[in-house]
Amino acid sequence: MLDDVVAALDTVLPRLAAVTGTPGVAVAVATSDDLRTAATGFADLAARTPMTAETVAPAGSLTKPVTGLAFLQLVEAGMAGLDTPVDQVLPAGLRGPGAAPATTGMLAAHQGGYYSDIVTAVAPTAPAEPILDYVRRRHETGRAVEYGGVLPLVTAPGSYSYSSFGVGVLGGVVEHLAGEPYAARVERDVFAAAGMRDTSIDDGTVNAGGATGYAAFGDWCLPSPPLRTAAYPGVGMHTSAADFARLLQALLRTARGERGLVGPDSLAAMVAPRAERPSPHGVRSFSGLTLELADPALGEDWWWGHTAAFPWGFWWEARVWPHRDLAAVAVGNRWDMARFHNPASRSAPGLAVEWAGRWAVSGSPAKLPDMDGRPRWTGPRPTPESSHWMGVLVGERTHGLLGVPGPLPVATLTAGARSLGDGDADGWDPAAFGRGLEQARAVAPDPAALGALGRELGPAAALWMLECGAAGADVTMPVGFYAGASR
Numbered sequence: 001m002l003d004d005v006v007a008a009l010d011t012v013l014p015r016l017a018a019v020t021g022t023p024g025v026a027v028a029v030a031t032s033d034d035l036r037t038a039a040t041g042f043a044d045l046a047a048r049t050p051m052t053a054e055t056v057a058p059a060g061s062l063t064k065p066v067t068g069l070a071f072l073q074l075v076e077a078g079m080a081g082l083d084t085p086v087d088q089v090l091p092a093g094l095r096g097p098g099a100a101p102a103t104t105g106m107l108a109a110h111q112g113g114y115y116s117d118i119v120t121a122v123a124p125t126a127p128a129e130p131i132l133d134y135v136r137r138r139h140e141t142g143r144a145v146e147y148g149g150v151l152p153l154v155t156a157p158g159s160y161s162y163s164s165f166g167v168g169v170l171g172g173v174v175e176h177l178a179g180e181p182y183a184a185r186v187e188r189d190v191f192a193a194a195g196m197r198d199t200s201i202d203d204g205t206v207n208a209g210g211a212t213g214y215a216a217f218g219d220w221c222l223p224s225p226p227l228r229t230a231a232y233p234g235v236g237m238h239t240s241a242a243d244f245a246r247l248l249q250a251l252l253r254t255a256r257g258e259r260g261l262v263g264p265d266s267l268a269a270m271v272a273p274r275a276e277r278p279s280p281h282g283v284r285s286f287s288g289l290t291l292e293l294a295d296p297a298l299g300e301d302w303w304w305g306h307t308a309a310f311p312w313g314f315w316w317e318a319r320v321w322p323h324r325d326l327a328a329v330a331v332g333n334r335w336d337m338a339r340f341h342n343p344a345s346r347s348a349p350g351l352a353v354e355w356a357g358r359w360a361v362s363g364s365p366a367k368l369p370d371m372d373g374r375p376r377w378t379g380p381r382p383t384p385e386s387s388h389w390m391g392v393l394v395g396e397r398t399h400g401l402l403g404v405p406g407p408l409p410v411a412t413l414t415a416g417a418r419s420l421g422d423g424d425a426d427g428w429d430p431a432a433f434g435r436g437l438e439q440a441r442a443v444a445p446d447p448a449a450l451g452a453l454g455r456e457l458g459p460a461a462a463l464w465m466l467e468c469g470a471a472g473a474d475v476t477m478p479v480g481f482y483a484g485a486s487r
């Protein structure tokens with residue numbers, strides 16, 4: 001069965017990468033006992049480095065299930081429970097006086113009382129902050145990271161609110177109870193135990209290297225800014241499609257009753273629906289313990305897993321169909337800047353995983369038509385003016401939304417920019433890009449000033465965004481969502 005699925009993926013992936021404008025895509029498909037891979041395109045456009053299923057890339061929120069597994073291991077050891085109050089398993093007073101009551105299970109299910117936040121990012125040269133210091137500092141600040149903290153960090157526990165920081169707090173629990181650094185714990189008891197040889201936690205002690213991510217404006221791809229997360233219990237893992245498939249393989253064996261990274265009862269707790277959540281997949285979706293679950297009413301088609309991203313250049317999709325003894329994971333090194341959110345229903349990784357799961361049941365197509373996999377021209381050719389607009393958008397996202405204060409390496413970013421198609425790149429203006437970047441940095445992280453800057457770019461920029469694939473005639477900035485009225 002895997003031979004047929006991978007043969008079909010080998011045929012489809014070049015076309016899928018072409019029509020989604022993704023420089024490189026890698027997929028791994030596994031059963032409990034077998035693992036196959038497929039890949040297409042480039043891990044780095046300038047160097048023409050091929051993308052493979054062993055290519056390492058920042059995996060963003062795929063880190064969250066790793067944190068969940070590390071915590072469940074401690075639960076199995078009797079050191080905590082899912083109903084244990086968080087403040088009983090953290091250093092006294094870490095979350096400050098009068099912290100809202102929340103349990104460890106609530107943290108793992110995004111019900112711990114923290115507002116949505118994307119990721120606390122820093123320049124890679126910044127020193128790594130110990131997890132418990134990071135958790136204490138964020139509580140003392142009391143504000144979410146986006147746009148300089150215009151939203152409060154804390155809300156009433158109980159309701160679903162996706163939060164990388166909340167899972168980071170759970171990582172602090174793991175470190176405190178285990179009495180050793182979080183990275184050392186998961187590298188030994190999760191990564192090594194699952195045979196993940198090329199996976200690491202970016203805690204500032206390693207340089208993972210690997211694929212180049214791309215902030216994409218239609219067909220024009222600009223290397224994403226060099227960022228490291230300060231919230232590495234919730235994000236921050238570097239892995240490959242093949243390596244993460246080995247983790248899913250271990251969980252598949254546990255789903256059929258074998259003890260692996262955790263026991264069957266612990267895995268059952270992780271995949272039990274705890275709260276309904278918004279779904280980008282077209283089916284009802286629920287939160288488990290650091291896992292995203294499809295509607296159990298799907299029966300034999302039910303799956304669980306996680307979508308993941310890392311700004312501004314990578315998207316991942318990972319799913320397990322336990323009734324089919326099947327898992328699939330895929331990565332693509334594109335972030336569609338005109339849309340900001342890159343849902344699984346239109347991203348190359350999401351579609352590859354969806355099709356792999358479908359073909360495993362229905363059978364892969366007996367014959368696929370000739371698939372023209374040449375890159376498509378999916379956007380306007382760069383000009384000095386649009387080079388400036390690209391700089392403004394990258395600056396808004398990096399210095400505004402993420403709050404990175406220091407300047408970015410403009411020369412490195414602009415030197416690696418490439419077109420996926422055959423379009424004329426003579427209009428690309430690195431200096432104009434740099435001016436736009438600095439223009440956004442000068443007013444960041446003020447959301448009102450950044451929003452005004454976007455509007456000042458005028459109707460030509462709005463039309464350019466439409467040409468790049470935006471859903472509406474507007475300069476796509478997430479200010480309205482992340483810096484709106486308190487929810």
